[in-house]
Amino acid sequence: MSRTEPPFEERLIAVLPNLFRFALSLCRARDVAEDLVQITVMRALESQGSFDPETRIEPWSFRILRNAWIDMTRRRATRGPEADIDEAAEAVGEDGRRVTEARLMVDATEQALDTLPASQREVLILVCYxxxxxxxxxxxxxxxxxxxxxxxxxxxxxxxxALGLE
Structure with missing residues (x-):
């Protein structure tokens, strides 16, 4: 290495929050996203030898995560539907018009994202988020x-x- 880069493990740890956000955007379930990140870390550690330390770790690790998501989706398709009991509606604990409008906009955006084809949603999440x-x-x-x-x-x-924006 020509420049001093942190060790592989430190670089992988530093990208974990980004991996989790991407995983959550793909699967929309916190527990599944956590499992997906764990699988990604395990695969990254197993494949550490194929990582070029002169490059950024983000694209390499995001590709591992995406491939793990594809594998997980294929497995899930053979098992059938599952219900997430943690998706119960949360009670609104704050008053205020802005808070309510912001929550409605976030919900509308998430619903609109869900209507996009997976190929478009993935690109939008990776580039914009x-x-x-x-x-x-x-x-x-x-x-x-x-x-x-x-x-x-x-x-x-x-x-x-979908959001009624021009």
Whole structure:
């Protein structure tokens, strides 16, 4: 290594919050997201030898997470539907018009995100929420750069339309 990089484990630990956010955006269930991150960390540690220490760890680890999500989704499809008892509605504990409007907007945005095709939702989450570059997103998803840009454009338009924004 030409420049001094932190050890692999420290770099992996530093990206855990980002991995969790991405996992949560994919599966929409906290416990499943935690399992997904745990699987990702295990796979990353097992595959540490294939990581190039001269590159950023984020795209590499996000790709592992996405592949784990695909594996998990395939397994889930063969098991059938499951109910999450932790998804019970929470009581509103705060008053105020702004808080209520903000919660409604977040809910509407999450619902609108759920209506997007998975390919568009993934690109939108990686670029807009996780602040990955188009190139990194292309690498994570294994698609050409132009595909990333067109999916992102379509996702932004569809999201704006679903939310009634111009």
């Amino acid at each position: 996780e602040e990955m570059s188009y190139s990194e997103t292309s690498e994570i998803l294994g698609v050409p750069l132009g595909t990333v840009m067109s999916r992102l454009s379509r996702a932004r338009i569809a999201l704006a339309e």
